[in-house]
């Protein structure tokens with residue numbers, strides 16, 4: 117039985133208490149939050165679980181084998197580092213850390229100590245995303261021209277990170293997984309309306325080679341909840357609407373063909389092709405349950421997670437570059453393999 121410690125009992129943390137309590141091969145043995153009122157609420161419900169507002173007490177008493185870090189983003193690195201150094205397997209919520217350098221350090225400590233480092237990219241454990249990827253990487257979808265997503269809602273509003281760092285990790289992780297490579301450049305624009313320097317709405321564009329781009333629009337200052345991803349391929353198009361209860365994915369047999377109609381150079385006409393729209397069956401299991409079970413399986417079988425430290429690092433590298441662009445009037449930021457970020461004088465790829 118794997119002994120689990122939960123760190124952070126705010127909006128999202130209680131979901132891990134519910135999920136790990138329900139899984140057969142794990143038990144919650146300790147809970148930590150700096151807020152005593154939050155601890156008091158769980159003490160009455162879980163009287164046999166050790167609770168503390170001091171993380172050292174949880175990590176150094178042989179109470180847990182693994183920790184789930186569900187605290188604000190800016191605390192992820194220090195808590196994950198301390199936990200790994202205490203010899204514990206770590207599940208850290210997205211985004212993994214606030215710099216690529218910090219992500220690399222966590223990866224190294226986990227490797228040196230032979231520990232599992234797992235990042236909470238929840239959507240990579242979601243049946244709809246897995247199905248979407250399976251359909252769009254298929255030959256009959258053709259090359260992906262572009263992807264565009266919207267993740268909008270009224271709240272929750274953060275103070276420690278902007279909407280880009282808080283919301284876009286989901287879309288970046290999905291898009292990198294579908295495209296199967298990392299972008300060569302990004303640019304990002306946004307508006308900090310409610311709190312100075314904390315952007316409430318952001319639009320990030322990732323540029324891939326050859327000729328593909330992905331646009332992500334995030335906001336916590338929007339009247340309606342929208343969770344939409346469109347993938348446009350050369351031969352088909354797909355829409356994933358996470359707000360739909362059943363038919364979350366629709367594949368459209370629609371495409372545009374360009375046909376040369378003249379002998380003279382550069383003259384083309386377009387032809388619109390229409391066909392059936394299908395909505396594939398999805399065997400839906402709660403993604404958080406799948407994610408938590410995968411974490412347990414990785415520890416028990418000593419295998420690398422689908423959402424490992426490297427996966428977390430790739431997302432943070434995009435966020436870091438996008439944040440640089442955001443603070444440089446949306447200028448293009450090139451990403452290199454050695455993590456060097458280069459701000460250009462132009463706004464987008466030529």
Ligand SMILES: NC(=O)c1ccc[n+]([C@@H]2O[C@H](COP(=O)([O-])OP(=O)(O)OC[C@H]3O[C@@H](n4cnc5c(N)ncnc54)[C@H](O)[C@@H]3O)[C@@H](O)[C@H]2O)c1
Nearest residue numbers: 124125126127128129149150151186187188189209210238
């Ligand atoms: N995967 C998802 O879909 C999803 C959804 C929501 C939030 N999250 C992530 O979960 C994390 C927490 O989000 P939230 O909405 O629950 O935030 P929150 O602010 O509601 O809760 C954070 C909790 O952590 C506690 N805390 C802060 N510093 C601490 C420390 N040093 N030690 C122990 N406890 C500490 C706070 O007291 C609070 O109770 C964030 O990283 C967020 O990105 C992920």
